[in-house]
Amino acid sequence: MDSDYRKVVAITGSSAGIGRDLAILFAKRGYKVGLLARRIELLEQVREEIVSKNGVASIVECDVADKEVVKAAIKKIEADLGCIDIFIANAGVKNGMNSSNFHAGEASNVFKVNVFGILNCIDAVLPGMLNRRRGHIVGISSVGAYFSVPQDPVYCASKAALSSLLEGMRIDLLPKNILVSTICPGFVKTEMIANDKNPQPCMIESDKAARLIFKAIEKKKKVYNFPIRLYLLTVILRCMPTRMASKILNAL
Numbered sequence: 483m484d485s486d487y488r489k490v491v492a493i494t495g496s497s498a499g500i501g502r503d504l505a506i507l508f509a510k511r512g513y514k515v516g517l518l519a520r521r522i523e524l525l526e527q528v529r530e531e532i533v534s535k536n537g538v539a540s541i542v543e544c545d546v547a548d549k550e551v552v553k554a555a556i557k558k559i560e561a562d563l564g565c566i567d568i569f570i571a572n573a574g575v576k577n578g579m580n581s582s583n584f585h586a587g588e589a590s591n592v593f594k595v596n597v598f599g600i601l602n603c604i605d606a607v608l609p610g611m612l613n614r615r616r617g618h619i620v621g622i623s624s625v626g627a628y629f630s631v632p633q634d635p636v637y638c639a640s641k642a643a644l645s646s647l648l649e650g651m652r653i654d655l656l657p658k659n660i661l662v663s664t665i666c667p668g669f670v671k672t673e674m675i676a677n678d679k680n681p682q683p684c685m686i687e688s689d690k691a692a693r694l695i696f697k698a699i700e701k702k703k704k705v706y707n708f709p710i711r712l713y714l715l716t717v718i719l720r721c722m723p724t725r726m727a728s729k730i731l732n733a734l
């Protein structure tokens with residue numbers, strides 16, 4: 483590989499929030515960036531920001547819940563930028579559904595994006611990585627994967643499914659020289675949690691989250707949980723009797 487080789491990173495959900503900040507950061511660090519999301523006008527703004535700083539980016543409108551659309555989107559990114567070295571499955575949704583407003587149809591909408599959307603993405607990028615015997619798949623999960631909070635059990639369940647999927651794939655793909663990283667953020671100040679009335683302890687800004695995630699990806703961490711205090715709280719809550727965990731959650 484020649485010394486001016488610029489790696490290609492593709493990021494789903496890069497029209498806003500963490501994905502957007504990650505895209506700008508990767509471009510700043512010399513990567514060619516493939517941007518995927520549904521809101522094309524926002525992707526165009528991110529692309530313009532990257533290009534104005536001499537970066538390279540390609541955008542494609544993509545709903546990760548649609549398998550064929552994802553396949554075509556990955557093809558376009560690879561045609562524009564070259565083979566994908568790092569794929570970041572970041573697109574996600576949260577609907578604040580708990581047991582008092584439970585609705586199976588709504589729950590399945592969350593799983594369509596947070597779980598099946600990621601399966602669709604892996605389906606589209608993995609064959610190429612296997613052929614090249616090289617690649618890095620990163621999934622943006624959540625500390626909610628470790629402890630499901632009563633305000634958002636469906637969202638947390640979708641993230642637990644994602645973390646579990648990535649854990650098994652990591653071991654399976656290691657001999658094939660494909661890395662798999664699971665990133666578990668705590669609360670990050672983005673559109674996703676802007677209207678949340680629930681407590682959001684240890685919240686951090688999205689650009690800071692992007693910097694921490696970037697470092698973890700460069701260090702090829704298998705799992706990265708942050709902020710550490712919130713992660714430790716989820717581990718402790720998990721071991722506690724339910725009433726005690728409930729008291730602690732109410733006191734936050």
Ligand SMILES: NC(=O)c1ccc[n+]([C@@H]2O[C@H](COP(=O)([O-])OP(=O)(O)OC[C@H]3O[C@@H](n4cnc5c(N)ncnc54)[C@H](OP(=O)(O)O)[C@@H]3O)[C@@H](O)[C@H]2O)c1
Pocket residue numbers: 494495496497498499500501518519520521522524544545546547572573574575595599622623624625666667668669670671672673674675
């Ligand atoms: N914010 C937090 O506190 C927090 C904590 C832990 C984990 N996370 C995870 O971090 C990731 C990014 O979240 P965020 O906080 O940056 O949220 P955000 O600001 O709401 O951004 C979500 C991104 O996902 C995209 N998206 C949603 N549905 C999509 C679909 N069907 N197809 C393609 N793209 C889709 C959105 O773009 P379009 O609407 O343009 O499609 C947007 O770019 C998510 O996986 C989230 O679960 C967030």
